Amino acid sequence: MLRSYQVAEFAKPLVASESPLPEPTGAQVLVKMERCGVCHSDLHIWDGYWDLGGGKKIVAANNGSLLPLTMGHEIVGTVVAKGPEASNVEIGQRRLIFPWIGCGSCAVCQSGAEHLCAGKAQALGVFLNGGFASHVLVPADRYLVDYGSLNTELACTYACSGLTAYSALKKIGKLPDGQSLLIVGAGGVGLNGIAMAKAVTGQAPIVVDLDPAKREAALKLGAKDAIDPRAEGAGKALVKATGGVAGAVDFAGSPQSFEFAYGALRKGGHLVSVGLLGGQTTISLPLLVMKGVSISGSYVGSLVELKELITLAQQQHLPALPIEVRPLDAVNGALEQLKAGGVVGRIVLSN
Ligand SMILES: [Zn+2]
Ligand SMILES: [Zn+2]
Known part of the structure; x- marks a missing residue:
């Protein structure tokens, strides 16, 4: 049976x-x-x-x-x-x-x-x-x-979760030293992404998650840093410390997670959107152009x-x-x- x-x-x-x-x-x-x-x-x-x-x-x-x-x-x-x-x-x-x-x-x-x-x-x-x-x-x-x-x-x-993370990180590609990778969301897919980020992109990621237990799990899997996005000025501090990130993957997929990741990009940076929590966001068209950033979706x-x-x-x-x-x-x-x-x-x- x-x-x-x-x-x-x-x-x-x-x-x-x-x-x-x-x-x-x-x-x-x-x-x-x-x-x-x-x-x-x-x-x-x-x-x-x-x-x-x-x-x-x-x-x-x-x-x-x-x-x-x-x-x-x-x-x-x-x-x-x-x-x-x-x-x-x-x-x-x-x-x-x-x-x-x-x-x-x-x-x-x-x-x-x-x-x-x-x-x-x-x-x-x-x-x-x-x-x-x-x-x-x-x-x-x-x-x-x-x-x-x-x-x-x-x-x-x-x-x-592994395949989804791999395909998203592959879209970011290899990042030279000195360029930062941001991962937003340390759920099952995000943690698999953190575990393979260095192997796929060449860089250990900076991780953002609301949950302290998930931030701790991220650090154990090799994250360079793990940030609480609700901390006062977290986004600005990240941009100041890194000069803006070259690659970001949003494994959560809510308006808040996407906006955090998008706001952290440096000029010419690439954001890959993966999570399916749901919702929508608004993007300033002139800033998209002038920053020369790209946004991709990645599904499994x-x-x-x-x-x-x-x-x-x-x-x-x-x-x-x-x-x-x-x-x-x-x-x-x-x-x-x-x-x-x-x-x-x-x-x-x-x-
Ligand atoms: Zn699944
Ligand atoms: Zn078909």
Whole structure:
């Protein structure tokens, strides 16, 4: 049997459900879930909407996501069955699953950016059933990634929080010495970003978070400094000390976090916006021009980037963010705790 915890109604506790094990066809692979991270984006999927600001929302029910749905997209599992065309994996192999699966045929998918699919996306735990379950049916064997000797709990977080952080930091690129990197938000994605910032950009980041426990976790993972943005004159002091930052990543995604990061940029600086807390902001057009800054959005990452990240993690032994393993049955409590902001690092479910 396939045991799962499903969203039956948006924002209501997940409901335990059982169904017969699916039989993989074609290149499909059936994976027994071993570890699955609980991600902040699960909270948005669970709520069923994203806050666009100005009273506007994206509603999941209008966006192809139909209930009941099994969430969970940071999955490591063991291959237990496969279709006849799944020739790149063997039964018994443990693999990390790339969950950001697209339609495969739209122009965006064809360019290699399946995670940004403009057609009928099939992301696991968002549109197709994901990892808050005993088993996951993966649409094709090409989405299974060998994570070698990496720790299983850490490896699963690389499917979303790690990949998201990696793709955002890659957009900043290498920064020469003397140039500063700012990371706003030290939640699960932010902490993974802090852990890999030096390896990807060449610079240890200055970190901003409201929560002292998260600032402390940031410093332990190699942050150069950790600032409380509510402290009097925090933004001005940062600009004075650094001359303005060359790169900034906003892992929170609220008007306050974005404005703090944008205000900290030096001329020619680059802000990458990642978080999905929601809202909107106003930008002075002449200042955007005269400062010559750039702003990019970055949403999760590609299959190629996930493989790059796994290679980087193996070569450079990236430090692990704090991880707490709990049984799959504890998923509702984990979501509630994450919603309340009471998680430093990652809760990972085990099966
Ligand atoms: Zn597509
Ligand atoms: Zn996620």
